[in-house]
Amino acid sequence: ELKVEQNPLFLSMQEGKNYTIYCNYSTTSDRLYWYRQDPGKSLESLFVLLSNGAVKQEGRLMASLDTKARLSTLHITAAVHDLSATYFCAVDANFGNEKLTFGTGTRLTIIP
Amino acid sequence: DSGVTQTPKHLITATGQRVTLRCSPRSGDLSVYWYQQSLDQGLQFLIQYYNGEERAKGNILERFSAQQFPDLHSELNLSSLELGDSALYFCASSAGGGGNQPQHFGDGTRLSIL
Numbered sequence: 348e349l350k351v352e353q354n355p356l357f358l359s360m361q362e363g364k365n366y367t368i369y370c371n372y373s374t375t376s377d378r379l380y381w382y383r384q385d386p387g388k389s390l391e392s393l394f395v396l397l398s399n400g401a402v403k404q405e406g407r408l409m410a411s412l413d414t415k416a417r418l419s420t421l422h423i424t425a426a427v428h429d430l431s432a433t434y435f436c437a438v439d440a441n442f443g444n445e446k447l448t449f450g451t452g453t454r455l456t457i458i459p
Numbered sequence: 460d461s462g463v464t465q466t467p468k469h470l471i472t473a474t475g476q477r478v479t480l481r482c483s484p485r486s487g488d489l490s491v492y493w494y495q496q497s498l499d500q501g502l503q504f505l506i507q508y509y510n511g512e513e514r515a516k517g518n519i520l521e522r523f524s525a526q527q528f529p530d531l532h533s534e535l536n537l538s539s540l541e542l543g544d545s546a547l548y549f550c551a552s553s554a555g556g557g558g559n560q561p562q563h564f565g566d567g568t569r570l571s572i573l
Contacts, residue, residue, distance in 0.1 A: 380561050389461065389549070392561035435502065445515040447492075447562065449502035 349374050349440045353450035361458050363425050368453045370419040370436035378439040379419045380447065381410050383432045390435065394421075423455070431457045462486065463565035465550050471571045477538040480568045482550030484531055490514070490555025491533040492562055493525055497546040508533055509555045537570070545572045 350373040360366050370379070377398055382390040394403040396412035396419060403410050407430065409422045419436055433454045437447040462485035470478055484491050493505040504517035508527035519525075522540075527533045537544060547569050551562035 382561075382564075389566045390551075390564040391461075392563065395559065395561050397559055437502075441515070445490075445507055446504045446517055448504065451501055 349376075349438060349448045351436060351438050351448050351450040353434075353436060353453050355453060356451060357454050357456075359456045359458060360423075360426055362427055365425065366423050368421040368423075368434055368436075368455075370421070370450055372417050372419075372436075372438045372440075372448075374417075374440050375414070376417075376438045376440045377412075377414050379412050380437045380439070381419070381421055382435045382437065384435065384452070385432050393434075426457045428457045428459060431455055461563040461565060463550055463552050463563050465548075465565035465568050467568060468566065469569050469571070471573060472540060473573050474540055474542060476540050477536065478540065478570065480535040480537070480548055480550075480570075482533045482535070482552075482565060484533070484550075484552030485563055488552035488554055488563075489531065490553045490562075491527055491531070492551040492553075493519075493533070493535050494549040494551065494564075495546045496549060496567070500546075502549075505535070514555075540572050542572050545570055 352371045379396045381393040394410040399414040401412045407424045412419045433452045435452045436450045464483040489510045492507045505519040507515040525535045547567045549567045551564045553562045
């Protein structure tokens with residue numbers, strides 16, 4: 348059974364600082380997705396990572412994928428308050444955009 | 460706005476009852492997915508339909524069933540409801556068929572069982 352672990356579960360950081368969220372998964376996959384969720388809201392797609400070594404950047408967020416290590420990272424640069432949210436990674440182990448297995452989520456709070 | 464429409468937004472009912480959640484996918488998307496989000500279980504995949512046919516199944520209870528209609532909208536039926544079924548139910552859609560696009564999520568239906 349595929350397991351997806353994120354750490355940390357909770358992250359409180361000051362504005363302007365850098366930090367990284369880690370996503371480890373237990374079986375072979377070359378498709379990994381990052382989503383953002385604001386409290387009580389829907390999930391917003393952030394990044395789609397489709398191959399080993401893939402790197403995507405959007406604003407202050409950068410995601411990468413190492414399929415050999417079964418590890419993805421979401422790096423936050425110079426955090427701002429608007430980035431406060433819960434971030435999920437999700438893995439598709441079926442190579443076909445079917446059943447996504449989500450991580451536990453990382454609740455990020457940016458403190459002014 | 461993701462383009463995925465879910466109704467109703469909120470549903471309050473009692474144990475033992477049956478409810479139907481509805482989802483309209485984004486225009487052009489053939490795949491519909493249902494997920495359950497709760498505090499203790501996190502985000503759990505329930506079931507996927509592709510162009511009217513069941514494609515993948517997760518840990519969906521036997522009391523739950525779903526279908527996708529010819530116009531591609533989908534319904535999730537939950538019966539003999541229990542307190543533990545209280546959760547946020549999301550529908551997502553994608554082009555499907557092994558494409559490289561993410562799943563786009565609706566705003567969810569919040570189900571409360573009293």
